[in-house]
Amino acid sequence: MTATQETQTVRTEETAADRLDRISAAAYRIRHHALTMGEVQGQGYVGQALGAADMLAAVYADQLRFQADNPDWEGRDRFLLSTGHYAIGHYAALAEAGIIPVEELETYGSDDSRLPMSGMSTYTPGMEISGGSLGHGLTIAVGMALGLRHQGSAARVYNFLSDGELDEGSTWEAAMGAHHHQLGNLTAMVDINALQADGKTDTVLRTEPVTEKWEAFGWYTQRVDGNDAGALLAAFDNAAAQAAAVGRPSVILCDTKVGRGVPLLEHREKAHFMRIEEHEWQICREQLTAGYEGKASR
């Protein structure tokens, strides 16, 4: 029996509250890791990583089947990071999952590191694709889902994309293709932080109404608070029950807050590339921990 199967056996006896606590704890650690990496660089996509941490935690601590010591295991579920610059958050999740050592996170973005600023499959264990040129992830996910199903694999494909990637026509080519090919083994997660490189999404290129768009493309569509672990878990459970079995691709639209979990950053003017002063990193960590412990004790 694999380690993964053992974990799942334990999980069947887990209460809903325990499950939620497990995800919340993972999200806390992912955020903590992201701050550590951000401090090494002095800047970076920390705001996005904090915003997406609950999504990443729900995926890595609850949904994905993988073997930490064998990231290329054939039966693994695939998690495709389309937004390469979110790698800081993804590395944090890979460390949380035990796929890369926590100590290695300090090499983030440094010369000869396995953890480059933009995520690439050729550099990092557990990184399935080279993202970064936006609008690619969902097209690759369609091929992977087709290929896995064709070969009789029960593995699922998860594509993490940003609301900015909804600007790209290729995303919608892939959305059509997934529905046409009835890819019930495909789940897309869209991080809607309403922020793009040049400003707020609704001032750059209006993507709303996002829910109606995905519904019109034939996907089982849910829109949730992407910083609410309970809502995320419920959405995954719904998708598994409602969509996967009938061959319908599933999308979870996640409204998130840039900088989530660190009030100092939540209230700072939102920017694609957030500047954090040297003395602020410790404050950020303290605020994160205080918030998490406060919530945990309630």
Place this chain on the structure above:
Amino acid sequence: MSTGTALTGTAPKLKTSAMIASFADPGQKTASAPFGHALVKAAQENDKIVGLTADLGKYTDMHIFAQAFPGRFFQMGMAEQLLFGAAAGLAETGLVPFASTYSVFAARRAYDFLCLDSAEPNLNVNIVGGLPGLTTGYGPSHQATEDMAIFRGMPNLTIVDPCDSVDIEQAVPQLAASDGPTYLRLLRGNVPTVLDEYGYTFELGKAKVLRGGNDVVFVSSGLMTMRALQAAKALAAHNVDVAVVHAPTIKPFDAETVLAELNTDRLAVTLENHSVVGGLFETVASAVVTAGLGKRVVPVALPDAFLDAGALPTLHERYGLSVQRIVAKVLAELG
């Protein structure tokens, strides 16, 4: 063969034929849909092979594969970014995809998806591009006159420009067996069978000397090797002895074989169904310069221009790809 009558104004003007006009000469031996049949044969031996297309199955001979293996064929619709992103995804799961569309759409429209999703991770994705160079009279929207120029800059990508049905039949299993991504300049429909008369076998990455000759050496790829062989025969009537070297693999290029032939006093001519910019001519020229040969090379190639619409024989004559234009050029060079 084109006679150039459209240029004289005395004969009835030729009409632009179907999208994909055959460039086979009247009465020439041909094979039907060699790519489709070769892919079926390869797939019978390798169950990892799958096929995809972007609403051009019938026009890239992929329909032959789709009929033989409906469960291994995926129609992606008129969505080339999805076609090649999905091909990469299929390859990531261990399959060996052949994905077809027209060369213009692969090279111009889907470049980023081929480059980052297949070439960077060095996946076994096989791009099959129809209408390479000047093989349709539909004008620049369909004429991939610069496809090799675009693709040669892509690291890891192998580029094959086959001459005929023999090349295609033998190349397909080798493309499937090679590890990284490949680009095949597809000839489809009734494709001439030419190289069977030369004791030739296709070897990925190798150029082959098809015939020797003392006065001139042709280095050619694609359908221009057929024209080169025809021109060599025609030049014999002028007492000009022409060698022909066929270099179907443009990248990685077999510089060793080609340079051994060019390192003589013979007139050197490259012949390609592609723009003079960035294709076979420049590949040969860079090999010559890198080796320090200091050898003059004369290109027979399409001009660096958007080409006219019209009938294929008319256009091949107009842009210098016809046998009589090749013969005239060589004779002029020899003075």
